[in-house]
Amino acid sequence: MSATVEAQPQPSAPVQAAYSYCEAVTGQQARNFAYGIRLLPTEKRQAMSALYAFSRRVDDIGDGTLAPEAKRERLEATRVLLDRVRAGEVDEDDTDPVAVALADSARRFPIPLGGLDELIDGVLMDVRGATYETWDDLKVYCRCVAGAIGRISLGVFGTQPGAAGADRAPEYADTLGLALQLTNILRDVREDAGNGRTYLPSDDLAKFGCGDGFGSDTMPEGSDFAGLVHFEVRRARALFAEGYRLLPMLDRRSGACVAAMAGIYRRLLDRIERDPEAVLRGRVSLPGREKAYVAVRGLSGLDTRHIARRTVRRRA
Numbered sequence: 006m007s008a009t010v011e012a013q014p015q016p017s018a019p020v021q022a023a024y025s026y027c028e029a030v031t032g033q034q035a036r037n038f039a040y041g042i043r044l045l046p047t048e049k050r051q052a053m054s055a056l057y058a059f060s061r062r063v064d065d066i067g068d069g070t071l072a073p074e075a076k077r078e079r080l081e082a083t084r085v086l087l088d089r090v091r092a093g094e095v096d097e098d099d100t101d102p103v104a105v106a107l108a109d110s111a112r113r114f115p116i117p118l119g120g121l122d123e124l125i126d127g128v129l130m131d132v133r134g135a136t137y138e139t140w141d142d143l144k145v146y147c148r149c150v151a152g153a154i155g156r157i158s159l160g161v162f163g164t165q166p167g168a169a170g171a172d173r174a175p176e177y178a179d180t181l182g183l184a185l186q187l188t189n190i191l192r193d194v195r196e197d198a199g200n201g202r203t204y205l206p207s208d209d210l211a212k213f214g215c216g217d218g219f220g221s222d223t224m225p226e227g228s229d230f231a232g233l234v235h236f237e238v239r240r241a242r243a244l245f246a247e248g249y250r251l252l253p254m255l256d257r258r259s260g261a262c263v264a265a266m267a268g269i270y271r272r273l274l275d276r277i278e279r280d281p282e283a284v285l286r287g288r289v290s291l292p293g294r295e296k297a298y299v300a301v302r303g304l305s306g307l308d309t310r311h312i313a314r315r316t317v318r319r320r321a
């Protein structure tokens with residue numbers, strides 16, 4: 006997979022303005038992922054911001070207050086927009102800056118736009134109020150809303166020429182997305198429960214006696230909430246370990262971006278593991294200076310080199 010389709014001219018003024026809009030959305034709303042995206046060179050940073058702004062729009066429809074039918078209509082309208090981007094029908098005169106930026110990015114990079122259809126499908130599952138009995142069931146949802154984002158992002162990053170095992174890069178990008186999403190689900194247990202949503206598999210909840218009143222401030226007598234969280238943390242860690250195999254295949258700054266995104270979420274996971282009940286009290290987050298530190302480590306290649314060595318050792 007090459008990094009860029011072919012040498013492209015500088016974006017025109019209207020396209021630059023569309024990218025500026027998407028970068029502003031990313032800077033304001035991507036509280037964690039913006040730290041990684043900022044590490045990319047201009048063209049890739051702009052493309053990732055366009056992808057983020059489109060994904061944010063889809064996610065916001067799902068999380069918003071509209072009635073389910075209205076949400077479905079809006080999501081299908083977003084799909085129509087995506088079809089227009091795919092068909093090359095969106096140009097710089099379009100009034101929607103996210104569409105303009107996405108269309109330009111899709112011309113510059115081999116972005117598998119079908120991943121954004123998967124994202125819409127995942128959010129439609131939410132709107133339907135889908136619940137998940139097993140981890141395999143939940144994985145289907147996570148693949149749509151996060152694995153697909155990993156695979157799409159890989160279209161922007163590309164893999165380094167001659168990178169060993171690069172044919173498996175999309176699989177690792179997908180797995181890293183699952184790791185992030187499971188961490189996100191653990192972090193947001195309380196907020197999601199407040200919205201009537203439980204993502205963790207009902208089989209797992211039952212195993213730890215957490216089936217009733219899940220996500221409320223006080224879990225029922227006899228339930229082992231900490232045991233449940235530790236079980237899911239182990240699952241997320243295994244996904245991170247597998248997904249990190251992607252890192253040695255990326256160029257330095259793409260690797261730094263992914264290492265920063267994943268590193269910040271792994272630190273969230275560490276916090277959750279140390280104090281599982283914290284997710285019932287509120288949203289676990291990292292201070293800005295810690296996120297910046299993780300990003301700088303990513304750029305210095307410390308994490309990437311460490312992980313590459315471990316991957317090689319494991320293979321040997």
Ligand SMILES: CC(C)=CCC/C(C)=C/CC/C(C)=C/COP(=O)(O)OP(=O)(O)O
Binds near residue numbers: 034154158181189
């Ligand atoms: C290879 C690669 C780049 C893989 C990563 C793919 C990726 C970025 C998946 C996103 C999944 C996720 C947890 C979204 C939450 O976004 P949010 O904006 O709600 O997050 P926040 O609440 O933490 O700010």
